[in-house]
Amino acid sequence: MVVSSVLGFPRIGANREVKKAVEAYWASKITAEDLNKVAATVRKASWTSVQAKGVAFIPSGDFSLYDHVLDHSVQFNVIPKRYQGLSLSPLDVYFAMGRGRQSDGVDVPASEMKKWFDSNYHFVVPEFSEETEFKLNFNKALEEYKEAKALGIETRPVILGPISFLTLGKAAKGSPLEFKPISLLHKLLPLYKTVLTELKNAGAEWVQIDEPVLVLDSSAYLDKEFSSAYAELIPIASKIILATYFARLNSNVHLIAKLSVAGLHIDLAREPDQLDSVLSAIKPTAIALSLGLVSGRNIWKNDFVSSLTLASKAIEALGVERVVVATSCSLLHTPVSLEVEDKLTDEQKDWFSFALEKAGEVSSIAAILTDAANSSVALEANKVSIGKRREFEQNFNDAVRNRVASITPEMLERMSSFTVRKDLQGKELKLPKFPTTTLGSYPQTKDIRQARAKLGSGESTEKQYEDFMKKEIENVIRFQERIGLDLLVHGEPERNDMVQYFGEKLEGFLFTRNGWVQSYGTRCVRPPIIVSDISRPGPITVPWSSYAQSLTKSPVKGMLTGPVTILNWSFPRTDVSRELQSKQLALALRDEAMDLEKAGISAIQVDEPAIREGLPLRRAEWDAYLKWAVDSFKLTTAGLSDRTQVHSHFCYSDFDDIFPSVQRLDADVISIEASKADMKLLSTFREYGYSNQIGPGVYDIHSPRVPGAQEIKDRLKAMLEIIPDSLLVVNPDCGLKTRGWKETEASLVNLVEGARWARQNYP
Ligand code: MET
Numbered sequence: 001m002v003v004s005s006v007l008g009f010p011r012i013g014a015n016r017e018v019k020k021a022v023e024a025y026w027a028s029k030i031t032a033e034d035l036n037k038v039a040a041t042v043r044k045a046s047w048t049s050v051q052a053k054g055v056a057f058i059p060s061g062d063f064s065l066y067d068h069v070l071d072h073s074v075q076f077n078v079i080p081k082r083y084q085g086l087s088l089s090p091l092d093v094y095f096a097m098g099r100g101r102q103s104d105g106v107d108v109p110a111s112e113m114k115k116w117f118d119s120n121y122h123f124v125v126p127e128f129s130e131e132t133e134f135k136l137n138f139n140k141a142l143e144e145y146k147e148a149k150a151l152g153i154e155t156r157p158v159i160l161g162p163i164s165f166l167t168l169g170k171a172a173k174g175s176p177l178e179f180k181p182i183s184l185l186h187k188l189l190p191l192y193k194t195v196l197t198e199l200k201n202a203g204a205e206w207v208q209i210d211e212p213v214l215v216l217d218s219s220a221y222l223d224k225e226f227s228s229a230y231a232e233l234i235p236i237a238s239k240i241i242l243a244t245y246f247a248r249l250n251s252n253v254h255l256i257a258k259l260s261v262a263g264l265h266i267d268l269a270r271e272p273d274q275l276d277s278v279l280s281a282i283k284p285t286a287i288a289l290s291l292g293l294v295s296g297r298n299i300w301k302n303d304f305v306s307s308l309t310l311a312s313k314a315i316e317a318l319g320v321e322r323v324v325v326a327t328s329c330s331l332l333h334t335p336v337s338l339e340v341e342d343k344l345t346d347e348q349k350d351w352f353s354f355a356l357e358k359a360g361e362v363s364s365i366a367a368i369l370t371d372a373a374n375s376s377v378a379l380e381a382n383k384v385s386i387g388k389r390r391e392f393e394q395n396f397n398d399a400v401r402n403r404v405a406s407i408t409p410e411m412l413e414r415m416s417s418f419t420v421r422k423d424l425q426g427k428e429l430k431l432p433k434f435p436t437t438t439l440g441s442y443p444q445t446k447d448i449r450q451a452r453a454k455l456g457s458g459e460s461t462e463k464q465y466e467d468f469m470k471k472e473i474e475n476v477i478r479f480q481e482r483i484g485l486d487l488l489v490h491g492e493p494e495r496n497d498m499v500q501y502f503g504e505k506l507e508g509f510l511f512t513r514n515g516w517v518q519s520y521g522t523r524c525v526r527p528p529i530i531v532s533d534i535s536r537p538g539p540i541t542v543p544w545s546s547y548a549q550s551l552t553k554s555p556v557k558g559m560l561t562g563p564v565t566i567l568n569w570s571f572p573r574t575d576v577s578r579e580l581q582s583k584q585l586a587l588a589l590r591d592e593a594m595d596l597e598k599a600g601i602s603a604i605q606v607d608e609p610a611i612r613e614g615l616p617l618r619r620a621e622w623d624a625y626l627k628w629a630v631d632s633f634k635l636t637t638a639g640l641s642d643r644t645q646v647h648s649h650f651c652y653s654d655f656d657d658i659f660p661s662v663q664r665l666d667a668d669v670i671s672i673e674a675s676k677a678d679m680k681l682l683s684t685f686r687e688y689g690y691s692n693q694i695g696p697g698v699y700d701i702h703s704p705r706v707p708g709a710q711e712i713k714d715r716l717k718a719m720l721e722i723i724p725d726s727l728l729v730v731n732p733d734c735g736l737k738t739r740g741w742k743e744t745e746a747s748l749v750n751l752v753e754g755a756r757w758a759r760q761n762y763p
């Protein structure tokens, strides 16, 4: 019999109950006890619904109130000194690490966040130092395993593996240069042993240990650590299934084959081609293979016929008993359920599967493999759905396809060099030295969300909505003038989300009502779905931007989300390349940029925060990606006149390895996130000598904490040691939409004071 498995489930709740409860807890509207009740209800709902789909291996221990990596750090007492001794409850320490805290005399910034591999999920980066004292504060996997068991549900606990935990972490500030977190492995392993022993004693037959770093090139240097760690863990633990995902295993499969691990999970949705080499490597062993056939990274219905082909091959090589049908990774990257979607037509709904439906898919595929005769209905139904979808995919937009085919190299280059442009733009914009600016959005208040909802529900008219938004824009403009910012923005009140907004105005996208996916902490996004060729029916941002510009003599920056980011933060099509989708987007945005310029906007920011996260995990694939990603940005911006200042914004970007591509974007100004990562980013810029203007974020907007004026001056001072004063722009590290007005005003007043101080001290 072939069994099925789900590697992890969304933890926000079908109606974002957990998100809402956590936020209510932060606002002191509910107690920790209330919060735990909500969490337990959501866990129960997930377990029971996955079980009801017939899945054999149901995950537990993967739940989180904020971030599973943060849970893991706290469990092992990897709590940096600055969060200790604050007289906070353990739960509040946990949240302080996630989002910072500034209340009751406590003032600590949030820990650094990073993108989880190439996804849009952010994890809180563990911080290790030579002084790290591991201690088992609790055994989360055990607690949740027992909780499920008490409900009568047998689960397979999920734990982040020691090698991934250590290598995804960073050395704490002030650590000696040669200190590497992996050197702590011997100290950490005894705690893993305790965790695993307790699980085994509690009756867990299997345990899933996630070691996603095994798909990274960098893991090639970890052979020894890897083998020795697992040689210690395997004998004392339940049966271990090592889970890898998001890329191919390459030669690491040989490393795993040498261990007597009970199971291995590989991502076949992403990398079907790795099956052959994995099969031949593990065939002589007793290792069971979990086939990640159902993608946990997109929302398309699985094509059973192709999954069955791969699975049959595996069964032929290993035998039925050694094969498991699984999701490719945790389903945390997909919305919970399609059931509640009333915005999609039945025809459209038939194209998709969300988490719950995916649980059903692994179970159906396993059933078909086990007993074809009795499962033919499921297979036939799937064939019909996939057939209809393929038919829809044949609807090309010929004009768009032809336009992409006739892109010329000239369309990718600005007229003149940066030096020439800088001069012209200086005359046009008349900005002071150390110009201050913000990155687009201002607080998305309740009123704003309500106004949008009312338009959606028909409770207010277009005109009322427009008037409301205009008022908002006016407030934001007056606010910026009052506190003395130089390059203004309109505040983006009309945007629900920087990607969704553009998706809704472009052709080729579909939207869900409840398709929420966790992005970081309690922040969730509803990624649009690209279903066909993309085009722009008409101007999108032009009316708002030109209205904002009409209110002030200061220049107002136009604000577009870049093609690569729209693509990466949507669920893309899988029938055509990402490159094609990106270029279609770029052409649509190019028209928008040109229209903004025509309407008198002389600075245009094209946000590409996701350009780094889209980078393939395997280095061998980087060049191809960077080529089309950078070309797409240039296609969007290069038609603009020399006088128009092109900005681009990136956050959470680790530029070390893609620096030449950042330079090739040839944006006049880039703003980057630099505050949280202790400005280590900047050293890259020094190393390579960046030649255009740059605004490294002077404070972290992901936390409600207000940076003091002195703090900002200190940062500017540090930045000026690296960046020439003629090139430095002063801005926060990202947009302000998630912040409240109070902290926004206080922070920006300090930011402006910092810039004034810089002007005096670096004339
Ligand atoms: C994640 S990057 C966000 C940039 C966008 N312009 C904003 O300010 O919200």
Ligand SMILES: [Zn+2]
Pocket: 439, 609, 649, 650, 651, 733, 734, 735
């Ligand atoms: Zn940003």
